[in-house]
Amino acid sequence: MAETKSTCCYCGVGCGVVIEHEAGRITGVRGDPDHPANFGRLCTKGSTLHLSASPETLAARALHPELRARRTDARTRVSWDDALDTAADKFAAIIAEHGPDAVAIYGAGQLLTEDYYVFNKLMKGLIGSNNLDTNSRLCMSSAVAGYKLSLGADAPPCSYEDIRHTEALFISGSNTAFAHPIAFRRVEDARKANPDMKLVVIDPRRTDTAEAADLHLPLIPGTDIALYNAMLHVMLWEGWVNRDYIDAHTEGFDALKKIVREYTPAMAASICGLDKNAIEQAAQIFATSKATMSMYCQGLNQFSFGTHNNSALINLHLATGQIGRPGAGPFSLTGQPNAMGGREVGGLANLLSAHRDMANPAHRAEVAALWGVDSVPATPGKSAVELFKALKSGEVKAVWIACTNPAQSMPDQALIHDALKTAEFVIVQEAFGHTETCTYADLLLPATTWGEKDGTVTNSERAITRVRAAVSAPGEARHDWAIVVDFARRLGTRLGKGALAERMFSYASPEEIWNEHRESTRGRDLDITGMSYTMLEQAGPQQWPFPEGASAGKVRLYEDGVYPTPTGRARFVATEHRITAESPSAHYPLHLNTGRLRDQWHGMSRTGLVARLYSHESEPLLHMHQDDMERRRLADGDLVKVKSRRGEVVLKIQQSATVRPGQCFVPMHWGGNTMGGQGVNVLMPSDFDPTSKQPELKHAAVQVEKYTAGKSLVLMRRSEADADGNLQPNPLAVMDRLRQWLPHFPYASLTLAGRNSPVVMLKARGEELAPELIEALDREIALDDPTRVLSYQDSRKDVAKRALVEGDSLTAVRLAGETKAADWLADMMVQGHSAAAVRQWLLAPLTQPPAGQAARGKVICNCFDVAEDDILAAFRAGESLDGLQARTKCGTNCGSCVPELKRLRQSVSN
Structure with missing residues (x-):
């Protein structure tokens, strides 16, 4: 087994990781004890990174370039030459007819600094437009x-x-x-x-x-x-x-x-x-x-x-x-792993390299000289919301989306989906081919991802870390920077700038790109001319500024009270209270606040591949205060329709003491790939800050009402490891097959459960459960052979149950009409030794779980699989927190669950 040091690809803390790999496969991950951001610690997401790179996850990867000639056609596999030639032809034709501002790039804070740099240089230097923005606009621009x-x-x-x-x-x-x-x-x-x-x-x-x-x-x-x-x-x-x-x-x-x-x-x-x-x-x-x-x-x-x-x-x-x-x-606190690096290279529509000001002619001239072009444009490009509005209106004709998923993450999702449908040409450069945005790709370009990439990132505390590849890329996936360099040369030829493009994009390695970026910082506030790849590899992460000749970077800034303003003084800003973009009203009486879950990250394109990361909160839930629930005659687990001025979603509701009366909360991670409709962000307004252009993704005014229409449906399919250790059937392939049916249901939740033998679970409610729809879904989870399945149906009681039992394990289940036993059955499937009890239940007119049996409840400690009900029972029996941790080890590994363990102990004490 070999080991490679790299970084975590989730939040901006920038934790160092040690990737364990063997025979070209990532087999494990642990925290890097030498990294100054984490000293060996990892959270639940970071400590399961290797599971997001398991063989099963290839089912979710984009592996080959794919192209479709018309929007209604399926994409077909093409060569890289055909893919990039087509992209260059499309961009060149649009630029020739409509000008450089008719094309745009939308990137991500997950890109490495080297990737960011060449994207920025391509758009602002070669094409001659500032229409390059990223999802950092959504989280860090303010x-x-x-x-x-x-x-x-x-x-x-x-x-x-x-x-x-x-x-x-x-x-x-x-x-x-x-x-x-x-x-x-x-x-x-x-x-x-x-x-x-x-x-x-x-x-x-x-x-x-x-x-x-x-x-x-x-x-x-x-x-x-x-x-x-x-x-x-x-x-x-x-x-x-x-x-x-x-x-x-x-x-x-x-x-x-x-x-x-x-x-x-x-x-x-x-x-x-x-x-x-x-x-x-x-x-x-x-x-x-x-x-x-x-x-x-x-x-x-x-x-x-x-x-x-x-x-x-x-x-x-x-x-x-x-x-x-x-x-x-x-x-x-930076939200993404390299939003800081993107800011350093000028990777937003209003920024230039090395913290230069786009409005400053001298700064623009410096960048132009560095890149070897006559000039860079002075007018800021279109920020994220502006860009997609321009796509919808036709002002922008083509967009290149890299390493991000705006069809889940942007506000006002109806607008975003309409924009992507309207666009003349959409390129999506992505490692994961199952994202909501990939649906709209006219050209899909497969990119490398965590464990395969080589370059640098900068975390929240200005520390630059080397990112190293542990394994080769699967299929035909290529590095983001390499794709851009290849495209730029082809586009340059078509724009009559072939020689210029060859000079501008002559890079053969990410280090060459980084060295150019390093030189662009000379004399700037973020001067890193004293760093090198070799230094970062030998001495570890370094903080900027670190100018040439310095022995170390600066731990903190402004110790001398001198600030990088024209006067050298910091500025007090006259700030006045303003109301939110939307205020509650008689029709939309509740504040809706959005935020994050402990075990999921952003749009779940990666964390959503790992079954155990669903166990803390297993599906999208609306958290609401007891008073507001009683006023609406709602109970835990009821379905509710949440409606804003832009759209609506149907979710389960959960009583919560974390929110005040008049407010409710929903996590932002859930999109159209995991739930009915276009996801949570369909509710959020696209109003944005006039200075930062950051949209108000945190808050909306909503109404909430009970949803009772239609009938309930639950499908579950269990996977088990074969002799070679591969899960059969591949749970991610099963999820992908079921995903196509989500639009049939106003309420739907498509998730995973379990650990070693994961269970794919689709919970849904439809206006009508037509027999042909149920038959189609049965086929997706191997319940279509009447000679192998157990069936029970009682139309009078609205009970329909079908199951596949193999050996002593419940392998697949479908419940229609009445689904109250779904969570209990999921637990039985995860445990894999429940055939006798389940057979008896399936062939009886029961809808509830058998007496004395219930689901475990949510898992608090993901590292050691310790559930909330077991923790509360221990505290009620008088066990101390120290005793619980000694017995179960909960909270002794990554520590992510420690705050919740303390809260549960306090709740019992009260």
């Missing part, structure tokens, strides 16, 4: 704009090291325990080492992060600016501002002071739905602690005023001098 507006550059001033030095940590708009679990492990360690450290969490929901807080401020969604202005009001009143720092290192304070005089704690309390005493307490903790640090993420960014949300929080740091020293400063 953080970028906030840093630039307040501090002068997109440069997070803090490091993970500061967590252990802080005396007061404010986590705002982030469920860090779920979204950045390894960063939260550092918070837990810091509090253990310093019991006097204060944790304040600002979040509408009482998340696991909030449960751990000394003070939780459950504000109404979108009222952050009012809160921060009121906190500054208190600081001014009490004399807690640092006038020396303000006078020496900032500007604009007097204008802000005039505004915040109006934001009394009482006024803010009425806006935010908070106790004014809690606002005053938060202000005191922030201002009077020896070192105060803030960490924040989408809860600040994803609003139509996200830039000012960021700046309002940074204002507090500047006013109190809580910046530029150990344990103090505003720290934006």
Whole structure:
């Protein structure tokens, strides 16, 4: 067995991993003990990365270039030459007729820095348009704009090291325990080492992060600016501002002071739905602690005023001098593994390489000289929402989508799907061929992914890490940068720029690309001219800036109080409270908040391949307060229709104490590949921040009503390892076959269950369950042979059951009409030793599980498969948390479940 060091491909914490591989296959993964981001720790997602690269996952991979001549035709396999020639012909023809702004590229924060760089150079240098944007627009652009507006550059001033030095940590708009679990492990360690450290969490929901807080401020969604202005009001009143720092290192304070005089704690309390005493307490903790640090993420960014949300929080740091020293400063937690690297190379429609300003002629000239072109365009390109609106209107004719899934992740999904249908030509460059966006690909280009790629990424704390390939790419998949380079040369010939394209894209390796990017940073705030691939391989990750001649990168920025602004001073930004893009009304009375699950990531194109990652929350659920449920006569497990001004979805509902009355919550991961309709984001508005262009993906106004139409249907198919260790049937192939039937149902949930013998489960409700539909679905899970299956049907009681039992295992099940035993049956299938009990149940008119038998409930500890019901039973019997962990090992591996274990223990104690 061989080992290769690389990085995790999920969130922006940037954990180092050691990939174990043998005979060209990835066999395991563990945390890299030498990596400064995680020191060997991994969360549930990172520790199961090898399972996302198992042989079964080839069923979900894009393996060969595929092309279709007309939108109604199926795609057919073509050679790489034919694929890229077709792409170059299409782009060249559109550019010749309509100009360079008629084409666009939409990329991702999952691309490596080298991939990002050549995409940017292709669009802005060779084609001559700034129409290059990425999904980082959806998560980080307000953080970028906030840093630039307040501090002068997109440069997070803090490091993970500061967590252990802080005396007061404010986590705002982030469920860090779920979204950045390894960063939260550092918070837990810091509090253990310093019991006097204060944790304040600002979040509408009482998340696991909030449960751990000394003070939780459950504000109404979108009222952050009012809160921060009121906190500054208190600081001014009490004399807690640092006038020396303000006078020496900032500007604009007097204008802000005039505004915040109006934001009394009482006024803010009425806006935010908070106790004014809690606002005053938060202000005191922030201002009077020896070192105060803030960490924040989408809860600040994803609003139509996200830039000012960021700046309002940074204002507090500047006013109190809580910046530029150990344990103090505003720290934006990056959402994606290389959103930071993309920002460094100018990978958004309004950015240029190395933090240069597109509006600055000198900066544009520097980039043009570096690339060897006459000029780069001055007008910002179309940001994400603008781009897809332009696709729908026909202003943009062709789009190249790389390593992202806008047909799941963008807001206002109806608009996105219409845009992709309307577009003249859609290229999708993707590792996974089953994503919602791949459905619209006129040309599908197979790309490499985690474990196969070579290059660099930059994490939240500005640390650049080498990414190394452990195995070769499957099929004909190619590296993203190599695809772009090959295409650029072909396009250059067609545009009459053949010689130029050959010079611009002469790269033979990712290191050559990175060296050019490195040179572009010389003299800039993110100067990395002192780094090299060799250094990163020998010395490990390095933080920027790291100029030539330096011995190390900077752990924290602005220690000297000098900022990269024209005056050298940080800027106070005058921020006023604004209402969200949508406010609740009589017709849409509820706030809907979106967020993340612990064990899933983004659109689930990778985590959705791993059965055990569904066990914590197994399907899309609407979380709602008991009062709102009682008002609508709803109970746990009921189906509800959730409707916004743009669309609707049908989900199961779950009573939750994490949300306040008048609010509800749904995770953002679920799209049209895993549920009925176009996914959760069909509900969300496309309104965006005028500065950052980041859409308001965090909040919508909705109505919720019980859904009772039609009849229920459940199908399940179990897989088991054969003699060679391969799962038969391939569960991902079964999911793919069932996926085509999702549009037939207003409510549908297509997921996996189990661990070693996964079960594919489709839960659905249809207006009518036509016999031909049920027969077709039976064929998909091998229930179509009447000589092999057990059947029971009672039309009078609306019970129809069919099952396949092989040996002592229940292999496949279909329930129609009445489906109350579905979860119990799934558990029986996962355990694989249930034939006798199930036979008896199947051949009887029972709909409920047998007496005394029920499903296990959700799994809290994924590492050791420990379920919630077992944990609660142990606590009720008097077992301590230490005792539980010693007996079951829960929470002793990755630690992701520790906050929930503590919450469950507390719930029993109360």
